[in-house]
Amino acid sequence: MSDQPKISELPIIDAYTHSNDILAKVQQQSADRRMEDYLIVDVDSHIGDAEAWPEVLKFIENDATREAAAFFGGGTGRGAFINNQPGLQMQHVGGRIPHGAALQEKIDDKSVPRVVTLARRAMDSMGLSYQVFFPSALLFLGMHPVREMEVELALAYNRWIVEHVLPHEPRMKAMLYLPFNTPEAAEAMVKRFIGAKGVCGFLVTSTRYAPVHANEYMRVYSMLEEAGMPIGFHAHHNWNNEYTKQLNRFLSMHAISFVLSNLVHMTNWVINGLPERFPKLKVMWIESGLAWVPFLMQRLDHEYLMRVSEAPLLKRLPSEYMQEMFYTVQPMEATNMKLLEGTFEAIKADTQLLYASDWPHWDFDVPSRIYDLPFLNEQSKRNILGGNAAKVFNLEIPERYKSKY
Amino acid sequence: MGEVLVASQAALAEEGRKVVSVDGVEIGIFLVGTEIVAWLNHCPHQGGPVCQGRLMKAVEERLDDDKKSLGIHYKEGSLNIVCPWHGFEFDVRTGKYAGASSLKLKSVPVSIRDGGVYVRV
Numbered sequence A: 001m002s003d004q005p006k007i008s009e010l011p012i013i014d015a016y017t018h019s020n021d022i023l024a025k026v027q028q029q030s031a032d033r034r035m036e037d038y039l040i041v042d043v044d045s046h047i048g049d050a051e052a053w054p055e056v057l058k059f060i061e062n063d064a065t066r067e068a069a070a071f072f073g074g075g076t077g078r079g080a081f082i083n084n085q086p087g088l089q090m091q092h093v094g095g096r097i098p099h100g101a102a103l104q105e106k107i108d109d110k111s112v113p114r115v116v117t118l119a120r121r122a123m124d125s126m127g128l129s130y131q132v133f134f135p136s137a138l139l140f141l142g143m144h145p146v147r148e149m150e151v152e153l154a155l156a157y158n159r160w161i162v163e164h165v166l167p168h169e170p171r172m173k174a175m176l177y178l179p180f181n182t183p184e185a186a187e188a189m190v191k192r193f194i195g196a197k198g199v200c201g202f203l204v205t206s207t208r209y210a211p212v213h214a215n216e217y218m219r220v221y222s223m224l225e226e227a228g229m230p231i232g233f234h235a236h237h238n239w240n241n242e243y244t245k246q247l248n249r250f251l252s253m254h255a256i257s258f259v260l261s262n263l264v265h266m267t268n269w270v271i272n273g274l275p276e277r278f279p280k281l282k283v284m285w286i287e288s289g290l291a292w293v294p295f296l297m298q299r300l301d302h303e304y305l306m307r308v309s310e311a312p313l314l315k316r317l318p319s320e321y322m323q324e325m326f327y328t329v330q331p332m333e334a335t336n337m338k339l340l341e342g343t344f345e346a347i348k349a350d351t352q353l354l355y356a357s358d359w360p361h362w363d364f365d366v367p368s369r370i371y372d373l374p375f376l377n378e379q380s381k382r383n384i385l386g387g388n389a390a391k392v393f394n395l396e397i398p399e400r401y402k403s404k405y
Numbered sequence B: 001m002g003e004v005l006v007a008s009q010a011a012l013a014e015e016g017r018k019v020v021s022v023d024g025v026e027i028g029i030f031l032v033g034t035e036i037v038a039w040l041n042h043c044p045h046q047g048g049p050v051c052q053g054r055l056m057k058a059v060e061e062r063l064d065d066d067k068k069s070l071g072i073h074y075k076e077g078s079l080n081i082v083c084p085w086h087g088f089e090f091d092v093r094t095g096k097y098a099g100a101s102s103l104k105l106k107s108v109p110v111s112i113r114d115g116g117v118y119v120r121v
């Protein structure tokens, strides 16, 4: 009988569940909200590169390192030379968030790398036109005790992305890792990969002790400025510094240290007048959430006004420079809507804020989070979910969205 | 829509939980001891599939008489349903968020009759 309800059983979600099943509700949310004509660009996502590490190792150019790497991980190469930090394996909250450990779903399609299939599944579920992804495996690399290892692994990783991953899927874009502890190598990386297909920017992993205003970096900034390529500072945790070592829970350390590194880098960036030196350079702050930005704006304005002699390159208030930079939304702190609304105003979210999921990490944000914000009008939602990213990264807007953007 | 038969009592008894979609309305039905409860499969956080997550005991931090911490341990007799998206935990019996928040799962009327599990949608 046609009026019989349609009943189906839903799976229990574990580490082996298909991404489309984990994210089925994202698709439903988009359908319920009629978001099909929204261009959505995810500016921060990750792929399962830890599993793909043996593939990455093949791109190490120094054969002594490459051959040595093959002996790690019981002869598989897994984890070779990677300097992970304490806490990295605690992201799944004691098994409570299965995908927080790794996506272990079965993939039969061998025609493309596994990471491409995983990315496609996420993009299809979330209705994404583009996904900019970041090297999860390299997020601690800036703390590697062997300086040249940062350079060798970064180069291998970047080659793996450009030669092995990106050619399969034009919706996937990458910001490439800069081996920032060796400024000449960072320059060489920009020179080598600028213009490579699918490369939409360059990235500094923020977990490192490297003052971003050091003179050695000026050439790399000017190269990126000239090329119109964004530079992103991607935060990560650091449970090894003297302050965060005092924190006894992952949640405490994660809450503080994802912000701490970017607080330091942003402060150096602004107070040393880098926005005046490179006024056209697009600077992006990634994965520190948003609440830190109005805090730092107020703090720096306050101190600057009393100590102007320490920041003579500045022609405006620190907060005014910060309003011209770009921010990714995730993980969006949203327990106080008034504060969040004030934050959006402070950072000029309409033009400066970019949607980011951080999928498949444990604190990912779905697109409906932006759509549902009560204080945004339709145009702002469109800008934040995709329009701003399309401009910053010079992404081609697919035909079906063009009339709205 | 009224009452809908969604599972057999035997299947629920065997598995302890059934998560079903009834014309797109998703419901998690749980057998906790002898009690049967049903919640909308919609997490108050970001709308995630809360009923499809892991069932785990709640935890508590134990203190001694001097209020020194004895660490975090499972809480006997407790059972939480954990949303697989970001880990929000709810007492599976009451639907209440496990920590300092008034968040709650939305309950769905459920009953057992003639060997069948019925929900009211």
Ligand code: FES
Residues within 6 Å of the ligand: B043, B044, B045, B046, B047, B048, B049, B050, B083, B084, B085, B086, B087, B088
């Ligand atoms: S949607 Fe359930 S924890 Fe976020």
